[in-house]
Amino acid sequence: MAAKKILMLVGDYVEDYEAMVPFQALSMVGHLVHAVCPGKSAGQSVRTAIHDFEGEQTYSEKPGHNFALNADFASVRAEDYDALLIPGGRAPEYLRLNAEVIALVQAMAAAGKPIAAVCHGAQLLAAAGVLKGRECSAYPACAPEVALAGGRYVEIPVDQAHSEGNLITAPAWPAHPAWLAAFLAALGTRIEL
Secondary structure, eight states, X not given: OOOOEEEEEOOTTEEHHHHHHHHHHHHHTTOEEEEXXXXXXXTOEEEEEEEEOOSSSSOEEEEEEEEEOOSOGXXXXXXXXXXXXXXXXXXXHXXXXXXXXXXXXXXXXXXXXXXXXXXXXXXXXXXXXXXXXXXXXXXXXXXXXXXXXXXXXXXXXXXXXXXXXXXXXXXXXXXXXXXXXXXXXHHTOOOOO
16 A cells, blocks of 8 residues: 555644544554644644533533644645545634635645545635535534535534545544545555454
């Protein structure tokens, strides 16, 4: 299996599990994951938030960890990567205001590269205008944004993932086993037991 180079877009208050688990799992199987944040460089970190589902009408939020960046956002070029990963949390709501972030998402989508987005990651996809005519799962509160961007929101259980071509999406971190398995398949990764 050829290792892939994956760009992961994060920012302060990215969801802890949605950044840490994919970063570690994809690295574990041999892929190179560059975690970047606009305005920050390799060696700096972003704060994470832990979102949990405890029976209220929406998720709760608790302080997470510091997540270390390992690449410089300023030097990122879409053509240097094989795939894009967008974790959720609160980061996508303000990352979508950054024109360079939007251009990266658009370039990856235009090139047909695998894109994995979880939870509020759909906010970046919607803002980039890459959901028109596409199916997308996300945290249910993002369903209106998916629809307004011309996509079709796919309601699935919180532990499931949805794939349509190069787009792999899921509602939240409980879907990691299904979401990461689908992303690995899109990357052409083979794991033999």
